[in-house]
Amino acid sequence: MIRPNMYYNELKDSYLFYNIAQKTKAYTEQHPGTELLRMGIGDVSLPLCDAVIKALYEAVQDQASKTTFHGYMPECGAPFLREAIAKYYEKRAVHLSPEEIFVSSGASDELGDILDLFDRSNASLVIEPAYPAYVDANVMAGRKILHLASGEENSFLPEPTEEIEADILYICSPNNPTGAVFSRSQLQAWVDFANQKGAVILFDAAYEAFIEDESLPHSIYELKGAKTCAIEICSLSKTAGFTGTRLGYTVIPKALKRAGMNLNDMWVRNRTTKTNGVSYIIQKGGAAVFTEEGQKQIHENIRIYKENAKVLMKALDQLGIWYCGGKNAPYIWMKCPEGMGSWEFFDYLLHEIQVVGTPGEGFGSCGENYFRFSTFGAPEDTKEASERLVKLLSR
Structure with missing residues (x-):
């Protein structure tokens, strides 16, 4: 009788980004026509050079x-x-x-x-x-x-x-x-x-x-x-x-x-x-x-993502929220406000301002009260998400 790899039983129930997809799917089904600003998964938005x-x-x-x-x-x-x-x-x-x-x-x-x-x-x-x-x-x-x-x-x-x-x-x-x-x-x-x-x-x-x-x-x-x-x-x-x-x-x-x-x-x-x-x-x-031309062109695209990072960092600075990353990386790691848990903050942003990020808990227990934003989105979406974030958390 064949014996499967029993170590799969030791994996967590589901993958982080699968959970995010399920939550956002449920939200959009309940709110048809709502456009979400996706700042979570690290997929790029600009085409090949x-x-x-x-x-x-x-x-x-x-x-x-x-x-x-x-x-x-x-x-x-x-x-x-x-x-x-x-x-x-x-x-x-x-x-x-x-x-x-x-x-x-x-x-x-x-x-x-x-x-x-x-x-x-x-x-x-x-x-x-x-x-x-x-x-x-x-x-x-x-x-x-x-x-x-x-x-x-x-x-x-x-x-x-x-x-x-x-x-x-x-x-x-x-x-x-x-x-x-x-x-x-x-x-x-x-x-x-x-x-x-x-x-x-x-x-x-x-x-x-x-x-x-x-x-x-x-x-x-x-x-x-x-x-x-x-x-x-x-x-x-x-x-x-x-x-x-x-x-x-x-x-x-x-x-x-x-x-x-x-x-x-x-x-x-x-x-x-x-x-x-x-x-x-x-x-x-x-x-x-x-x-030489390829390096020039890809760094033009990277510059756009780095501008996204600056927009997000400016918003967090305005709110007085602790964060790291952004300057030398395409991710910003922020501390959840008011002691919120990372999934709690995820739901808060999704339901209040329709912004999707990544709960830090998905990266291990050390990320429980933190949240990740990706800077790979379209500049207009990043600007809009940052403005919504400042408006929401300034209350």
Whole structure:
């Protein structure tokens, strides 16, 4: 008799964004014709930039001719894209070989798949509040999870301590959901800790393009010793609007070894066994992101999202509400007013001003009295939501 993966029984009843969808669906059914201002889920609202669209069209045309047609792509990524990404890192004085870069269908996929590299006995450390998939992927794998709490007292940027006994360390900077960003010294402390303990950092750098303070690290490999303890997982979803086209990349340095095994070699074997690679068309579009024109255009879109952040931050400043994020990240993490719980505040905004955000409790117990706003919405919606927020909370 077949035995299913019983660890699924240990998952929470439903996923955070599913709960939000159900609540908003119920509201709109009860209030037909009402338009909601959605500031919750982190999907982008601007289209792919012209450089990417042009590359996608050209790639489609390539598939129409026998001489330029591409079938299966290399499982670890097309050389032209791996080389383009390596040159992108060179601009920050991070030297990687193309063979250390693996093209993926997105960071979310990789954050789950990468656990194949580690024995089930390895414990994972998740800094809370945290992206829910970190926890769920480890629960599904039957792995022990340690939760490291963070809060206003450390600006949601905790330091490692000797008491931590974990093998896999999740770090997201700029952080989702808090928008907090580790400084060089703070991140160096985690790198040193991982090397000392023999742990491996899974560094989620999906939002690095939103950092405008150049004193802050974009890549963990800007820190001394990171190549012997860290895997970096990146995405073009928020950087370049690839949420609907799906493309990302993972960096595993050849210097990263544990118990006599080379994790780069292991991932090559994993990818060549479990995937057939990302399509030629999508990889050509991705390569356009790393051209001079592509970088210029995606940062024009990012600038619009950053303006949204300024509008929201101005509203919260006017209300005297504590928050972090926004300046170097596409998320704003605010404290719920009047001691409200995060789901209580969600319902309050939905019913009073038809604004949808994300309850902090969905990111772990540390988020109970906090709330996340995404800045990926349309500017006019962000402006309207901010005005409604100020009017409501000024009462």
